[in-house]
Amino acid sequence: MSTIETAEIIAALESWSGTAKLSAQELRLASDRLVIALDRDHTLNHVWLVLSVLGRGLPSEAEVREAHRTLLNEGAEALLTQLGRQPALKKVAHRQVELLHDAVIVDVRHTAETDLATGIQRVARETSKRWAQSHDITLVTWTADGLAMRRLLPAERATALDGAAPVHG
Incomplete structure (x- = not known):
């Protein structure tokens, strides 16, 4: 996992970290950036980070592995679609996520x-x-x-x- 690829994932996730509602266009752009970054580098670490930010909490190992399998077998767009359908995400959508770097x-x-x-x-x-x-x-x-x-x-x-x-x- 290179620093550049990690930086791309983090940059793609920054849009998802706040509590503000994204417009439809902003949501599509944020999703596209995340799909590109995940398709480029789909490590378990990146899947964990994506699940942590989008899910507003720390995922279990089983959740990370399941999401990783979906990413590898079906691609990042399918993974994000699947995550977007999970009712559990709506329960924690109000939580703001702060991405800390080198902290x-x-x-x-x-x-x-x-x-x-x-x-x-x-x-x-x-x-x-x-x-x-x-x-x-x-x-x-x-x-x-x-x-x-x-x-x-x-x-x-x-x-x-x-x-x-x-x-x-």
Whole structure:
């Protein structure tokens, strides 16, 4: 998988990452770009990325493999058509997707949601705090359904880094 091909997939997916409704013409152009990029390079990594963005969450291994088989056997246009028919996609269409490039993502869900200060929470808080001071990191937690990551809210960030009042939710 080359950097150029990965850049093409990412560029093609940028149109799909927001929550704004695309016009029919914009949707067709975005679909065409994605079909071209996927037909050019149809690795499992790219299929996972496409499913993650279009599905607004992390797909299972079985979903990635099934989509990959469809891509290999029927092509990218058939895959996108199949994905567009899935009712599950409509349930999460409101979620905005942020594509992070070359980013350090730190999952601090438990530490952001609890005021516990036992060993592991202290280690997680201190490590996260030090990293946040000296590196560009993105602190994240999981959505309530556990299917996608999201950035911490300010109160969650305070809890994760300083042990402030816990945030539940």
